[in-house]
Every structure is written in C-alpha cells, then in structure tokens.
Amino acid sequence: MSIEQIRFHFGFSKMPFGKDLAPSTLHRHHGHQEALARISFLVAEQAIGVLTGEVGSGKTVAARAAMAQLEPSRHSVIYLSNPAIGARGIYAEIVARLGGEPRFFKSALIAQAGDLLAKEVAERGRRVVVIVDESHLLDAGQLEELRLLTNAEMDSASPFALLLLGQPSLRARLRLGSFAALDQRVTLRYALPPMSAKETSSYVSHHLALCGRSDTLFSDDALSSIHQAGRGLPRAVNNLARQALVAAYANRSAIVDEKAARQAITEMDAE
Numbered sequence: 359m360s361i362e363q364i365r366f367h368f369g370f371s372k373m374p375f376g377k378d379l380a381p382s383t384l385h386r387h388h389g390h391q392e393a394l395a396r397i398s399f400l401v402a403e404q405a406i407g408v409l410t411g412e413v414g415s416g417k418t419v420a421a422r423a424a425m426a427q428l429e430p431s432r433h434s435v436i437y438l439s440n441p442a443i444g445a446r447g448i449y450a451e452i453v454a455r456l457g458g459e460p461r462f463f464k465s466a467l468i469a470q471a472g473d474l475l476a477k478e479v480a481e482r483g484r485r486v487v488v489i490v491d492e493s494h495l496l497d498a499g500q501l502e503e504l505r506l507l508t509n510a511e512m513d514s515a516s517p518f519a520l521l522l523l524g525q526p527s528l529r530a531r532l533r534l535g536s537f538a539a540l541d542q543r544v545t546l547r548y549a550l551p552p553m554s555a556k557e558t559s560s561y562v563s564h565h566l567a568l569c570g571r572s573d574t575l576f577s578d579d580a581l582s583s584i585h586q587a588g589r590g591l592p593r594a595v596n597n598l599a600r601q602a603l604v605a606a607y608a609n610r611s612a613i614v615d616e617k618a619a620r621q622a623i624t625e626m627d628a629e
C-alpha cells in the first residue's frame with residue numbers, strides 16, 4: 359500500500375493533513391484566530407507576551423501566520439527555536455540574526471545586541487519582533503538573559519516585541535519568584551485552547567477540501583471519535599485522520615467510517 363494508491367483511491371489532488379500549509383490556507387478556528395489577533399496586537403504595542411498551549415495545539419503555526427501578515431519591509435522577525443538558543447545564547451543569536459559578529463564578553467555582547475536592535479529601528483525603520491519557541495525549556499540563565507534584554511530595550515524608546523511560545527508549564531515557571539521581574543513585564547497572555555468538536559469537523563473538512571474533496575468523506579461518528587481521541591489538538595487530529603484514511607483504504611471503503619477511525623486510534627495508541 360502506498361501513499362499514491364491512497365491518494366488515487368480517494369481522488370485527492372495531494373495527500374491531505376500535511377503540515378506545510380501556506381498561511382493563507384490555514385483553518386481559522388476560534389483559538390487560532392484569537393492567537394493571531396493577540397500576536398498582532400503585541401507587535402503593534404511592542405509588548406511582551408506569552409502564548410501557551412499543549413503540544414501540537416498550533417502555537418508555532420499561529421505565530422508564523424501572524425508574522426506572515428506583517429509588512430516585510432517594516433518588520434524584522436527574529437525567530438529562535440530552543441536548540442538555537444542553547445548553543446549560543448539569546449544575545450549571540452540576536453546579534454547574528456541582525457548581521458553582527460557576536461562579541462565574546464557578555465557585557466559587550468549585551469551592548470552590541472542593544473545597539474543592533476536600536477539601529478534596526480532608527481536606521482531601517484523596522485519594528486523588531488523576537489519569538490522564542492519552546493520557551494518552557496528555557497533554563498534559569500536564559501530567562502535571566504531575556505529579562506536583561508527586555509530591561510535594556512523596553513525602558514528606552516526602542517520598539518521591540520517579545521513573544522514566548524511554550525507548553526502550559528511555562529506560565530507556572532514564569533510565576534516562580536526568581537522570574538517575577540520578567541513575569542511582571544508580560545502584558546499579554548493567551549492559552550491556545552483545543553478545537554471544539556464542531557471545529558474539529560470543520561478542520562478535517564477544510565484539509566480535505568484543500569486536496570480536492572469537498573463532499574462528505576468522514577462519517578459523523580468517525581469525526582467525533584477522532585475529535586475525542588485527538589482532544590481537539592490539530593497535530594493529533596491530522597495524524598489520526600491520515601491513519602483513518604489508510605485504514606479505510608485497507609478496508610476498501612469509499613468513506614472513513616467509525617470502524618476506520620477506531621482502527622486509527624488503536625494504531626496510534628500502540629505507537
């Protein structure tokens with residue numbers, strides 16, 4: 359059994375539930391839209407914000423979609439995945455992303471990052487947005503670096519937005535006494551909720567329509583099983599829906615019924 363055979367069996371133009379969707383083709387469920395609106399506000403206000411959500415809830419997708427809406431000539435987006443920060447430190451990454459050669463000593467490096475950020479604004483007329491993904495993994499030293507960075511920049515005139523993305527534990531971590539100074543500067547917090555059952559159905563239909571199937575392909579009970587097992591989380595729903603298509607194909611069924619959905623759930627549980 360190959361992807362090609364499954365694609366052909368269901369008449370898809372490409373295999374649905376892939377992860378590389380263009381921002382304009384994303385599904386606009388409530389949580390996604392709310393996250394987008396808040397991130398846009400954060401950028402406009404040059405504020406510090408924390409977006410939390412379960413693994414696969416759509417945090418990175420929402421942040422990327424919000425960045426795609428920004429006028430590119432007027433914004434500099436510095437997206438830091440956690441491994442990147444781990445290797446060189448937040449300041450060195452920011453300096454490198456703004457085209458500088460990171461200085462060796464911490465004090466010099468901090469000043470250098472501040473200068474480059476200020477120049478980005480003053481000389482290029484760009485707003486800077488720093489996004490730190492997987493922020494729940496930041497260690498105490500990295501959080502302290504962020505605090506220093508925001509202190510140095512936020513008190514001056516330099517516009518600079520900071521968005522921390524992370525799993526729900528990030529909120530509690532920031533509330534710990536040692537990070538209170540950073541936590542107090544956070545003006546925007548949003549916990550990205552999972553999709554409702556209705557949203558999961560429309561999410562699945564949306565992905566199918568993008569691949570050329572606008573008619574009913576998943577039965578209602580299959581959708582409700584997938585919603586429950588995937589807890590309304592987009593990544594889990596994608597995986598279950600894809601697996602359910604495979605099961606339906608193996609059953610030689612024209613639609614994804616409850617049986618195929620159950621098989622998918624059992625298989626995903628076994629992984």
Ligand SMILES: Nc1ncnc2c1ncn2[C@@H]1O[C@H](COP(=O)(O)OP(=O)(O)O)[C@@H](O)[C@H]1O
Binds near residue numbers: 375412593
């Ligand atoms: N609004 C959306 N529309 C379509 N697909 C989405 C949407 N949000 C999330 N996804 C899908 O779910 C997957 C997980 O989202 P992601 O942002 O990586 O989760 P997180 O960063 O919270 O772990 C993405 O790869 C994408 O395929």
Ligand SMILES: [Mg+2]
Binds near residue numbers: 417418419
């Ligand atoms: Mg992510």
